[in-house]
Amino acid sequence: MTWTEIKKQIKSKFGKKILKWFEHNDNRIYVDINPADLVEFAQYIFKELKARFIIASGVDTPRGGIEILYHFDFFQLPQVFSLRVFLKKPEIEVESLSSVIAGTKWIEREIHELLGVNFKNHPDLKHLILPEDWPEGNYPLRRDQ
Amino acid sequence: MSEIIPIGPYHPLQEEPEFFKLHVEGERVIKLDIEIGYNHRGIEKLAESKSWDQVVFLVERICGICSTSHPAASINAMEDLGGIEAPERAQYIRTIICELERVHSHLLWLGLAGHFIGYNTVWMWAWKYREIVCDVLEKVTGNRQSYAMFKAGGVRRDILEDDIPWILKKMDELKPSIDMFLGAVSDDPVIHARTKGVGILTKQQAIDYCVVGPTARPSGIAIDVRKDDPYFAYDWVDWDIVVLEEGDVFAKTACRILEMKESVKIIEQCLEKMKPGIIDLHITELPAGEGIGRAEAPRGEVYHYCLSDGSNFPARYKVRAPSYTNILSNEVACEGQTVADAALVLAAVDPCYCCTERIVIVDDDNNSEKVISGNDLIKLSHNKTEKIIKELGIK
Numbered sequence: 001m002t003w004t005e006i007k008k009q010i011k012s013k014f015g016k017k018i019l020k021w022f023e024h025n026d027n028r029i030y031v032d033i034n035p036a037d038l039v040e041f042a043q044y045i046f047k048e049l050k051a052r053f054i055i056a057s058g059v060d061t062p063r064g065g066i067e068i069l070y071h072f073d074f075f076q077l078p079q080v081f082s083l084r085v086f087l088k089k090p091e092i093e094v095e096s097l098s099s100v101i102a103g104t105k106w107i108e109r110e111i112h113e114l115l116g117v118n119f120k121n122h123p124d125l126k127h128l129i130l131p132e133d134w135p136e137g138n139y140p141l142r143r144d145q
Numbered sequence: 146m147s148e149i150i151p152i153g154p155y156h157p158l159q160e161e162p163e164f165f166k167l168h169v170e171g172e173r174v175i176k177l178d179i180e181i182g183y184n185h186r187g188i189e190k191l192a193e194s195k196s197w198d199q200v201v202f203l204v205e206r207i208c209g210i211c212s213t214s215h216p217a218a219s220i221n222a223m224e225d226l227g228g229i230e231a232p233e234r235a236q237y238i239r240t241i242i243c244e245l246e247r248v249h250s251h252l253l254w255l256g257l258a259g260h261f262i263g264y265n266t267v268w269m270w271a272w273k274y275r276e277i278v279c280d281v282l283e284k285v286t287g288n289r290q291s292y293a294m295f296k297a298g299g300v301r302r303d304i305l306e307d308d309i310p311w312i313l314k315k316m317d318e319l320k321p322s323i324d325m326f327l328g329a330v331s332d333d334p335v336i337h338a339r340t341k342g343v344g345i346l347t348k349q350q351a352i353d354y355c356v357v358g359p360t361a362r363p364s365g366i367a368i369d370v371r372k373d374d375p376y377f378a379y380d381w382v383d384w385d386i387v388v389l390e391e392g393d394v395f396a397k398t399a400c401r402i403l404e405m406k407e408s409v410k411i412i413e414q415c416l417e418k419m420k421p422g423i424i425d426l427h428i429t430e431l432p433a434g435e436g437i438g439r440a441e442a443p444r445g446e447v448y449h450y451c452l453s454d455g456s457n458f459p460a461r462y463k464v465r466a467p468s469y470t471n472i473l474s475n476e477v478a479c480e481g482q483t484v485a486d487a488a489l490v491l492a493a494v495d496p497c498y499c500c501t502e503r504i505v506i507v508d509d510d511n512n513s514e515k516v517i518s519g520n521d522l523i524k525l526s527h528n529k530t531e532k533i534i535k536e537l538g539i540k
Contacts, residue, residue, distance in 0.1 A: 027374065028225060028437050052368070053355045055465035057450045069450065071437070076367065078374035080437050103355030103470055129182035140190060 058111040093118035114141040192462035214442030216295040218449040223297035226436025234422040240378040244408040249278040250443035251401040263530035274322040299425030340395035344490030354474040358445020363396035370441040382414040
């Protein structure tokens with residue numbers, strides 16, 4: 001499938017659920033969506049469009065919330081497709097993608113411990129890189145602490 | 146009766162600290178728990194207090210073996226952020242450094258794998274030929290490791306025209322040794338017995354676990370950042386992506402050896418095609434925005450994401466190393482293997498571990514602990530190889 005076809009399919013499937021479609025250049029695409037639609041999006045692009053999950057980046061923004069970017073690419077295509085969800089403080093939680101994509105297990109644990117995001121229905125949200133006795137509620141990458 | 150065999154927190158064979166808990170029943174591994182984080186250095190946080198130029202040096206310290214892959218992804222991210230295109234000569238030089246590094250990294254792994262299955266000759270020879278590559282790197286960059294060559298908008302040092310014939314001569318020296326390893330691996334019945342059908346990662350598992358590089362390609366997934374999202378000079382030279390179907394340790398070994406041949410091909414073409422010219426654009430500022438950079442490290446795709454607020458420091462810097470996804474796939478690749486094989490499977494993704502020698506065997510039922518050294522683990526593997534040699538009747 002070419003990128004033009006993939007783009008068309010995503011746009012026609014999700015329509016108004018796409019809050020913002022931004023192309024930094026031909027190969028770097030950022031798409032803002034509602035956290036509630038995340039699983040549906042991930043399911044569609046991972047299972048139907050055969051995207052590959054690269055990684056997720058969590059960012060504590062000055063806009064009063066945490067942004068998570070889920071980076072994907074498509075088989076043998078140069079485009080990096082980043083789904084962006086904005087989680088408003090103080091209730092920063094989002095559905096876990098681990099049931100859809102096994103490869104998200106670790107990064108969700110990492111974002112959980114570094115930024116305090118609660119991934120709902122994650123099988124085991126324990127510490128990944130911080131020690132087990134790390135003080136609770138202390139998130140190293142948060143800017144408000 | 147199930148037992149737990151912990152390997153770690155420092156892996157006895159390789160370099161970086163990781164902790165594997167093998168749940169075994171008799172000889173068979175039934176489950177694997179992986180714990181990382183014993184060497185967390187907070188580099189992403191640290192990057193937020195470094196200038197863009199310093200970030201490249203910082204990320205060079207993430208990995209000591211493939212030290213140029215992270216700077217490569219890093220400058221790709223910065224150039225993506227600023228819409229910068231580095232001069233042609235710089236792109237060729239970058240490609241040469243990256244490929245030299247791939248060859249020495251693969252040789253290093255091959256040596257370790259040889260040592261682990263009891264073929265110390267492979268170990269010594271692989272590391273002997275690795276010296277050729279390190280010599281070239283030293284001549285070109287001034288360092289055998291951590292070359293400090295890359296910067297956004299160019300490279301820091303040129304390759305001298307006078308050195309090119311010497312580098313080409315060294316590449317000629319390297320070629321027969323790669324062929325020799327290929328012959329040794331494909332013809333040796335003992336290596337076949339130890340690696341074929343061991344630790345298979347199926348194509349579907351590879352897709353689910355999102356693995357990359359020489360962990361994905363031997364499982365039939367034709368992904369390679371150098372082809373898919375070409376950077377540097379990779380689409381100006383002719384080379385092939387190595388894809389195999391079996392997904393076992395043998396395929397992973399063969400894939401790496403074949404890749405070295407491609408790397409030498411790339412280096413020779415780059416040296417030939419490189420024309421005199423400027424090597425640096427002297428970038429002083431980067432705009433606000435986001436940048437994504439990728440590079441194909443010896444172990445797979447390195448991924449960097451940077452967020453800039455227009456200042457001299459990144460507002461957020463995210464790094465994803467290839468082992469991060471590859472190691473997790475051991476969860477499925479190790480299942481059903483024997484302990485002697487499982488340790489080989491863990492090493493076959495070429496992750497970075499550390500080598501303090503310690504293993505504790507915990508007997509679930511008796512609560513007893515037995516500490517054995519890393520040498521014993523290697524011995525376990527050597528014994529298996531010797532047994533196969535005897536069974537095959539080879540002297």
